[in-house]
Amino acid sequence: MFTPKRAILTASLLLAMTTGVSLAETPNLGKPIDETAIAAWDISILPDGTGLPKGSGTPAQGVAIFAEKCAACHGDNGKGGGVAAALVDDRQLAPFAGISAAQKTIKNFWPYSTTIFDFIRRAMPFNEPRSLTDNEVYALTAYILSENKLIGASDTMDAQTLPKVKMPNRDNFIIRFPDHI
Amino acid sequence: MAKKDRNAKDRNARGQTLEAAAGNGLIDRRALLGRGMVFAGAMGAGVGPSSAAAGAEPLADDPWSLEFGDPTPRYQVPSKFEAKVARTLSNPNHEPRNSHSRTPHHLLEGTTTPNGLHFTINHGGVPNIDPDKHRLVIHGLVKRPLEFTFETLLRYPMISRVSFVECGGNSAPMFSPEPLQESVQALHGLASCAEWTGVKLSTLLEETGIDPRAKWFIAEGADSPHVSRSVPMKKALDDAMIAFYQNGERLMPGNGYPMRLLLPGYEGNMNVKFLRRIKLVEQPGMSMYESRTYAPILPNGKAYQFYFLQEVKSFITSPSHGLTLKGPGLYEISGIAYSGTGRIEKVMVSADGGQSWAQAALQEPVLSKAFTRFRMPWRWNGGPATLQSRAWDEAGNVQPTRAEFVAARGELVKPAPVLAFPNQHYNSITSWGVGSNGEVKHVYA
Numbered sequence: 001m002f003t004p005k006r007a008i009l010t011a012s013l014l015l016a017m018t019t020g021v022s023l024a025e026t027p028n029l030g031k032p033i034d035e036t037a038i039a040a041w042d043i044s045i046l047p048d049g050t051g052l053p054k055g056s057g058t059p060a061q062g063v064a065i066f067a068e069k070c071a072a073c074h075g076d077n078g079k080g081g082g083v084a085a086a087l088v089d090d091r092q093l094a095p096f097a098g099i100s101a102a103q104k105t106i107k108n109f110w111p112y113s114t115t116i117f118d119f120i121r122r123a124m125p126f127n128e129p130r131s132l133t134d135n136e137v138y139a140l141t142a143y144i145l146s147e148n149k150l151i152g153a154s155d156t157m158d159a160q161t162l163p164k165v166k167m168p169n170r171d172n173f174i175i176r177f178p179d180h181i
Numbered sequence: 182m183a184k185k186d187r188n189a190k191d192r193n194a195r196g197q198t199l200e201a202a203a204g205n206g207l208i209d210r211r212a213l214l215g216r217g218m219v220f221a222g223a224m225g226a227g228v229g230p231s232s233a234a235a236g237a238e239p240l241a242d243d244p245w246s247l248e249f250g251d252p253t254p255r256y257q258v259p260s261k262f263e264a265k266v267a268r269t270l271s272n273p274n275h276e277p278r279n280s281h282s283r284t285p286h287h288l289l290e291g292t293t294t295p296n297g298l299h300f301t302i303n304h305g306g307v308p309n310i311d312p313d314k315h316r317l318v319i320h321g322l323v324k325r326p327l328e329f330t331f332e333t334l335l336r337y338p339m340i341s342r343v344s345f346v347e348c349g350g351n352s353a354p355m356f357s358p359e360p361l362q363e364s365v366q367a368l369h370g371l372a373s374c375a376e377w378t379g380v381k382l383s384t385l386l387e388e389t390g391i392d393p394r395a396k397w398f399i400a401e402g403a404d405s406p407h408v409s410r411s412v413p414m415k416k417a418l419d420d421a422m423i424a425f426y427q428n429g430e431r432l433m434p435g436n437g438y439p440m441r442l443l444l445p446g447y448e449g450n451m452n453v454k455f456l457r458r459i460k461l462v463e464q465p466g467m468s469m470y471e472s473r474t475y476a477p478i479l480p481n482g483k484a485y486q487f488y489f490l491q492e493v494k495s496f497i498t499s500p501s502h503g504l505t506l507k508g509p510g511l512y513e514i515s516g517i518a519y520s521g522t523g524r525i526e527k528v529m530v531s532a533d534g535g536q537s538w539a540q541a542a543l544q545e546p547v548l549s550k551a552f553t554r555f556r557m558p559w560r561w562n563g564g565p566a567t568l569q570s571r572a573w574d575e576a577g578n579v580q581p582t583r584a585e586f587v588a589a590r591g592e593l594v595k596p597a598p599v600l601a602f603p604n605q606h607y608n609s610i611t612s613w614g615v616g617s618n619g620e621v622k623h624v625y626a
Contacts, residue, residue, distance in 0.1 A: 027336050030319075030327030030388050038320050043407065044399050044460050047467045073277075083278060098594030099356070099478045100603045109476075109484070112467045119469040123406035126277055126305070130407075173476065173486035180489050181396075181413045 045118040049163030052117065055134040056158035059151075062143025065136050069125045078147055084126070088147040093169075107148040111173060113165035117141045117157075138162070202539030205532035205566050208511075208558040210542040258297075268298055269366055271600050279304045281348075281600070282435070283370025286498040286517065292343075292544065292552040294373035296428050301435035302348055302371065305405035308455055312439040315403065317423070321460035324390025331425075331439050337380040340422065342445065343551040345519045347372035347491045349448040349475045352607040355583075357596040360612075360623040365501040367599050368611065368623070372491075374519070374552035377443050378426035382417050382459075395461035399468075400442045400453040410451045411465035412444060420445050423456060446521030446550040447489050448475055448606075477605045480591035485606075493520035493580050494608040495528055495555070495572035506619035509563035514541070518553045520574035527573050528555040534567035534612065534626040535582070541570070549575075566615040567626045583609045583625055 035042070045051040066078065073084035080086025089105040103109075106116065121137045123129050132140070142157040151157070151165055175181065202209040259266065266289070268282035284300045294300075301307075312331045320326035348371035354361045355368060391414070398417055401409040412421070424443040425431060432438040437454030444452050450470050465471065465487070476484045495518035500506060514532075518525045524547050529538040541555035555570065572580045581589070586609035597603045614624035 026338070026384055026388055027333070028388055029333035029336060030325075030329050030385070033318060033320070033326050033328040035320065035326065038318055038326065038458075041318065041401075041458055042320070042460065044401070044409065044462070044466050046462060046464055048464065050462075050464075083276070093478065093482060098358075099480060099591040100593055100597070101474075101478065101605075102601075102603065103478070104473060109473060110469075111472050111486075115467050115469055115472050118409075118466065122401075122409065123305070126405075129305070129405050172483045174479075174483055176485040176488040177490055180415065181487060 043118070043122050045114045045121075047112040047114050047163065049114060049159055052114070052159035052162060053134040054159065055138055056156050057135050057137070057139025057142050058156050059139075059143045059146035059153055061135075061139035062141075062146075065132075065139055066143050069132075070140065073126065078144060087144050105148075106144065107150060107168065109169050111167050111170040113141070113145060113150070113162055113167055116144055117162060203531065203533070204537035205564075206560040206562055207530060207532050207537075207539040208560060210540060210557055212558045266298070268300070269370065275306070280306070281371065283366050284373045285366045286369060286496075287365045287501045287504065289498070290515065290554070292374055292517070292554050293428060294375055294552075296375070296430065296433050296436075299373040299375060299427070299433060299436055300346075300348070300371045301433075302449070303404065303435060303454075304408055307434045308404045309434070310403060310439060310455060315439050315457065317440065317457055317459070319385060319389045319459045319461075321398070321462055322392035322395035323386070323461055324392065325388070327385075327389050329385070334380060334423070334440070335425065337384060339378055339380055339425075341376055341378040341426075342420075342422070343374065343376045343548050344443060344445040345372055345374040345491075345550065345552050346443075346449050346452055347494075347519075347521075349450060349488065349491070349605040350602040351449075352494070352611075353602045353604060354597065354599045355607050355609070355611070356591075356593050356603045358592050358594065359596055360625050361596060361599050362502065362623055363599050364503045365496060365498055365611075368502075369496050371449070372519070375427045376429065377422065377424040378429075379422050379424035379440070379443065382421040382423060382442075385423070386417060391461065394463050397462050397465050399458075399460045399462055399466045400451075400456060401458040401460075402437075402453050402455040403457040404455045408450070408453055408470065409466060409468045410453055411462075411468065411471055412442075412447075412451060414461070416444055416447065446491060446523075448491060450475060451489065475605055477590070488606050489521075491519075491521035492606065492608045493522065493525075493572050493574040493578045494518070495525075495570040495580060496611040497530075497568050497570050497613055500568065500615065500621045501613050502621050502623045504621050506561060506615060506621070508619065509561050512559050512561055514557040514559050514568060514570075516541075516555050516570050518543075518555055518570070518572040519551065520572070520576075520578065521550055522574050522576045522578055523549045524575045525553040525555075525572055526575045526577075528553075529571045529573075530555070530557040530559075531569045531571075532559055532566045535569055535610075538571070561615065564617060567624060568613045568615065569610050569626065571610055581609045583612075585609070 073082040075081035078087035138157045145151045271281035282301045317329045351371035397411045422443045441454040497516035499515045518528045528541040530541045531538045541557040544554035612624045612626040614622045
């Protein structure tokens with residue numbers, strides 16, 4: 001039956017075809033938003049440093065922040081003993097002695113230093129995420145890297161220096177299914 | 182049933198012979214196809230109906246047949262007699278850490294996981310999200326960044342698809358060098374299957390446009406850890422969707438309410454829940470979950486990165502550990518098979534620890550990247566039996582034996598606690614050992 005509704009549909013399809021608009025028309029209900037308005041949510045950090053904010057921090061600045069906001073779960077100086085994983089750990093990956101994720105540490109496994117900043121900023125402290133300033137996140141990142149002897153005790157971490165910290169295990173990964181990328 | 186035949190073959194109700202399909206009592210699966218073979222309940226009496234009618238109790242009405250029943254609730258929940266059909270919780274006291282709930286596969290049938298029993302893993306509790314205030318933003322390497330309210334997204338053309346979701350750490354207890362005496366729920370409970378309804382991600386990307394430099398997108402949740410994963414654009418333009426409905430009703434809070442990313446066949450953690458932001462980027466973000474947690478260590482000291490796929494897997498749910506067979510007789514072996522690559526092609530079942538195999542019946546419809554129920558008739562002779570299942574998918578991938586799996590991927594030196602995640606992406610064969618007393622144990626065979 002040829003109803004008015006179908007007439008409109010047919011007309012709009014014809015219009016779509018004649019004007020070259022895709023037939024798979026979508027409702028277009030998204031509201032345009034610019035990156036400035038998204039900024040508070042845009043906390044993605046890429047391994048090349050893209051997305052790292054302004055600011056900086058040193059291991060020395062991180063000491064007090066860590067003691068106050070992190071040690072309760074990660075142990076004094078990040079050496080574990082609390083409910084959360086150790087962050088400072090010298091153990092080696094020893095897969096021949098039995099594979100186990102428990103062997104993974106920041107120092108022996110994490111391929112990118114930027115991940116430390118990214119995770120602290122998005123998820124920590126556990127009970128109060130997103131409460132740290134960017135400077136505090138840089139200071140904690142510097143502190144963890146320094147305690148793991150991955151940077152010097154007086155090195156400053158910022159958007160330029162952090163991505164340059166070469167993590168020891170970076171080249172030990174195999175992409176499982178390259179055809180899926 | 183002719184007694185003289187019992188050691189060699191069974192006959193069904195029409196007198197047709199049921200040939201053995203493999204050793205130790207497996208019977209040709211065609212016996213299942215409506216030929217009238219009589220089964221005992223899988224965990225029931227274990228023998229066929231007795232022909233000795235003499236001595237049967239006279240029937241009488243029970244109290245519920247003689248009184249006005251309960252009122253009809255607005256939202257119904259299972260019978261009180263089903264209270265044990267529940268998820269197990271890794272963090273029942275809500276301590277400040279992550280929390281897992283596991284699906285009781287051994288108490289379920291079919292292929293759909295009821296919403297209340299779908300597994301969940303949440304890293305910062307279950308957020309209490311007001312859908313009227315929730316927003317989804319798509320930005321980064323797009324031509325037009327857009328913000329969507331939940332309400333507007335509900336006006337988009339929707340699709341429904343059945344898909345399993347499985348944690349990359351599901352079955353991790355089986356990395357232990359000896360079989361942990363744990364149920365199928367403890368071993369494999371971090372996988373579930375539902376019908377998901379929502380909008381294809383590619384539909385929304387048509388509106389934002391895609392900058393050709395975009396090779397990945399980062400998905401991020403509105404939960405307190407702001408869980409974030411990188412996904413190739415290839416998946417975005419294939420079958421990625423944003424789901425709003427789970428088995429016909431809105432998503433459960435623990436499964437991502439009001440919206441989640443659904444990447445059929447991909448590692449559960451990538452199916453970002455409470456989805457609020459998608460950013461198109463040139464390179465993966467190397468979030469903690471992708472660069473550390475879900476990067477399985479290999480015996481040679483290297484590690485896999487970007488595993489993504491939940492590979493072909495199957496396990497028998499009945500009989501399984503913790504259940505006891507009540508005596509020799511006919512049983513139905515029942516289990517679940519699935520593959521992140523596509524449809525299940527076939528499932529083979531063994532009752533003699535892999536010495537001989539018979540093909541199981543697959544419940545139709547067999548859907549891509551979804552739970553597939555397999556069934557196999559089995560006559561238990563009362564002796565020891567080792568039950569196994571092995572699945573093949575349509576791409577030709579085969580579920581590895583445990584020996585093959587351990588050779589390639591390694592195992593632990595000592596058993597790990599059942600709730601630990603010593604490694605990820607375990608998909609080899611599960612074996613259940615049936616003892617002469619009918620007890621079912623977890624064994625390696």
